[in-house]
Amino acid sequence: MSDFDYVPFSGIEYPKEAFAPDGVLWWESSKRGATGAVPRMASWLRWNVEIGGRFTTRQLRETLGISNEHAQRRQRELRDYGWEYLSSKEEPSLGEDCILEKYGWWPGEGPRPRRQQISSKLRRQVFERDGGRCVLCGRAAGEKYDDGSVVTLTAGHIIANSHGGAASLDNLQTECRVCNESARADTGSVADPGAVVEQVKSLKKADRMELLSWIRAKQRSRSPLDRAFDAYRLGGPNVQAAVLDYLEKVESR
Structure with missing residues (x-):
């Protein structure tokens, strides 16, 4: 590599720090520790998105060739290595955009920290x-x-x-x-906010209030019926046979 501050590559100029020791960009490198979805995402974001800039999961997936099934999970793992960004989970108005707030670990800094x-x-x-x-x-x-x-x-x-x-x-x-x-x-x-509100309006008042309790608790509560079914489902063959036998006897009365 030369000592110039920027090296041209595919029409884009990257600083020499963006290149791995094997001479290619970090997110295309085969160097140990640079491969895998998380290191490649980290490297690409470090040299392609400025703090305050926007990116999407779709963009990462298509640019780096990461499967649709795992892209979002791997992106979330970036947070475990010091990366901070806003997504629609925190700010619904962003849609599919994410706003980068802080750089975290990337392969050029050395071995990946332990999680x-x-x-x-x-x-x-x-x-x-x-x-x-x-x-x-x-x-x-x-x-x-x-x-x-x-x-x-x-x-x-x-x-x-x-x-x-x-x-x-x-x-x-x-x-x-x-x-x-x-x-x-x-x-x-x-989803369209108005459409979702209309869906909520169509619920019975008791159901709307229960939904409100779920939202405030940030999780869905389980009714006694839910808990009974969970106990049956997780109880194993003997429990399941006993419950089924009892219910069938009740049914036949």
């Missing part, structure tokens, strides 16, 4: 406490979304690791794949 890991034991405790259901939408593992895809669960941070949130039982909650990955931000499909 707090969620152990399988802790993840199981979170699932058991929450009844094996997403606290946001109420779906359980193995059920299906409207499009027919199968629900899978994960333990999501309430306060992000990068914002000081710990990988602890009181800072984790059960979330399904769609709620955890925030599909709205990935696709840019933002």
Whole structure:
């Protein structure tokens, strides 16, 4: 590499720091620690988006060739490495845009920092406490979304690791794949506020008040019926057989 401050590449001038030791841009490098969706996103953002500038998940996905399924999850992982940005989750008016607020780690700074890991034991405790259901939408593992895809669960941070949130039982909650990955931000499909308000207006008053309680609690509450079904579903063959036998006897009376 030369000592010039900027090196021309594909019609765009990048500073020499944007190039890895193998002579290519960091987000195209095969250098150990630079590959993978998170390092490539970090490198591309570092040299293509200024603080206060805008980017989209779609842009990252298409520019870097990252699969649609994992792009939003990997983008969220940037927060665990010091990156800060606003998305439609924090500011709905942004739509599919994100506003970069602070640079975090990228491969040119050295080895990737260690993240707090969620152990399988802790993840199981979170699932058991929450009844094996997403606290946001109420779906359980193995059920299906409207499009027919199968629900899978994960333990999501309430306060992000990068914002000081710990990988602890009181800072984790059960979330399904769609709620955890925030599909709205990935696709840019933002619902019309007026249409959603009209949908809420069509509910019975008791349902509207229950919805208000969910919104304030930032999670969906479960009724005694929900909890009974969760106990049946998670109780194993003996519990399921006993409950089914009882209900069928009640039905036949």
